[in-house]
Amino acid sequence: MSLPGGRAAAAAMVILCAAAAVAPPAEASPLELFGFGARSSALAGTGVASADSYEAVYLNPAGLAHVKRKRATGGMVGGDFGLNMDGADTGTEPMLGIIYGSALPLPLGGAARDRVGLGFGLHVPTATINRARHPFPGEPTYVLLESRAHVISIQFAVGVKVTPRLDVGAGVIALAVLRGGIHVSTDAAGRFATTSEQQLLTRFAPVVGARYRLRDDLDVGGVLRWVSRSDYDIQVTSDIAKVVPIELPTMRIAGAAQYDPLTVAVEAAWRARPGLALSGQLQWQRWSAFPLPTQNPTTGSPPQDLPGFHDTIVPRVALEHVHAAGGAVVSARGGLAFAMSPAPEASGTQSLLDNHRVIGSAGLGVAWPGASVPLHLDAWVQLHHLLPRRHTKDADAFDPDQTIPFDVLDTGGRIVAGGLTVGVDL
Numbered sequence: 001m002s003l004p005g006g007r008a009a010a011a012a013m014v015i016l017c018a019a020a021a022v023a024p025p026a027e028a029s030p031l032e033l034f035g036f037g038a039r040s041s042a043l044a045g046t047g048v049a050s051a052d053s054y055e056a057v058y059l060n061p062a063g064l065a066h067v068k069r070k071r072a073t074g075g076m077v078g079g080d081f082g083l084n085m086d087g088a089d090t091g092t093e094p095m096l097g098i099i100y101g102s103a104l105p106l107p108l109g110g111a112a113r114d115r116v117g118l119g120f121g122l123h124v125p126t127a128t129i130n131r132a133r134h135p136f137p138g139e140p141t142y143v144l145l146e147s148r149a150h151v152i153s154i155q156f157a158v159g160v161k162v163t164p165r166l167d168v169g170a171g172v173i174a175l176a177v178l179r180g181g182i183h184v185s186t187d188a189a190g191r192f193a194t195t196s197e198q199q200l201l202t203r204f205a206p207v208v209g210a211r212y213r214l215r216d217d218l219d220v221g222g223v224l225r226w227v228s229r230s231d232y233d234i235q236v237t238s239d240i241a242k243v244v245p246i247e248l249p250t251m252r253i254a255g256a257a258q259y260d261p262l263t264v265a266v267e268a269a270w271r272a273r274p275g276l277a278l279s280g281q282l283q284w285q286r287w288s289a290f291p292l293p294t295q296n297p298t299t300g301s302p303p304q305d306l307p308g309f310h311d312t313i314v315p316r317v318a319l320e321h322v323h324a325a326g327g328a329v330v331s332a333r334g335g336l337a338f339a340m341s342p343a344p345e346a347s348g349t350q351s352l353l354d355n356h357r358v359i360g361s362a363g364l365g366v367a368w369p370g371a372s373v374p375l376h377l378d379a380w381v382q383l384h385h386l387l388p389r390r391h392t393k394d395a396d397a398f399d400p401d402q403t404i405p406f407d408v409l410d411t412g413g414r415i416v417a418g419g420l421t422v423g424v425d426l
Contacts, residue, residue: 012281042363043318044335047220048267054101056419057119057157060209061169064159067117070104075421121155230258246387255294262286266399287342331365384415
């Protein structure tokens with residue numbers, strides 16, 4: 001009879017719909033992509049050896065040892081993604097987020113006087129708290145760019161002045177992790193029913209750094225950021241033997257929604273003359289540990305090829321000029337960076353696309369430190385130019401019954417981002 005087959009199909013549909021209903025909407029942190037804070041973003045991500053405000057919670061917590069007074073800062077950051085495949089736009093969503101930061105010196109006495117500073121940072125997307133959107137394995141996708149700007153990030157750090165020349169600091173970056181399960185069964189009337197339980201957990205990524213004043217005009221700094229990762233893992237089970245005489249396999253909806261690699265950055269900041277500072281940074285990133293974006297839903301599925309990413313080095317240079325104009329202090333900023341792609345050519349069964357990026361940045365800051373209400377206004381803009389790249393599939397990498405998603409694919413495009421913050425000394 002056709003009834004069992006129809007009910008089996010219905011049961012499978014219930015499981016798939018239930019799984020889709022809880023697939024967490026999560027995308028990745030914008031911190032590594034654009035930076036954190038208006039000053040650093042305008043300086044192409046530099047600041048490891050010079051940041052001394054709330055931006056130091058991400059750049060280098062040691063800089064918090066130089067906080068002189070309490071300051072609260074809030075603002076907006078946005079980005080437009082013009083990514084394309086064979087000249088066609090991918091339709092990647094724009095990003096808009098709210099940022100907040102604060103820093104303050106701890107009013108300690110004795111040997112700790114004027115030696116310890118605290119900082120807090122927050123980035124909240126306006127559209128979603130967390131989003132995960134990954135295609136079927138093998139489907140072409142900009143795995144590092146399409147899912148890097150829609151995730152909440154919470155940061156906290158402390159900096160300590162060990163000696164007049166040496167500062168150290170430590171902090172954490174907190175991201176959300178989703179764990180849970182869905183169980184499909186039947187009620188007393190033989191109708192399908194689902195029960196689900198999900199838990200939003202927290203994963204912490206430590207950040208440690210140090211800063212040293214080699215000369216009165218030269219500071220050097222280094223920072224180590226552990227892997228920052230947001231995962232989701234939902235188990236879908238069933239018990240429908242009373243209605244359908246078949247056993248459906250356990251399904252697992254799992255993957256990495258956001259991944260920033262283990263990072264080490266070293267930087268030198270040279271004050272060439274009063275009001276003029278030059279910064280140079282080298283950043284190493286351990287992309288070779290990049291995980292599969294999505295796990296197989298069942299244990300019987302053929303294993304996926306590994307992404308095969310490689311480690312990268314990102315150079316950054318920046319210039320900042322500060323001068324007084326009446327009762328205001330004006331800061332003009334600019335920088336350049338080259339972000340090497342860690343992804344290999346998509347010639348195999350995986351189609352995880354990425355391009356080298358040339359990043360140009362600029363910004364302007366205006367402060368009124370002597371006003372009755374000391375204000376700090378900062379604006380920045382970045383342009384990421386994706387260098388053109390061609391991917392050619394190797395037919396020998398596929399089984400005869402596998403579908404090759406494309407023969408040749410050209411990728412490129414640009415990303416434009418910017419932001420504005422307002423800070424108030426308290």
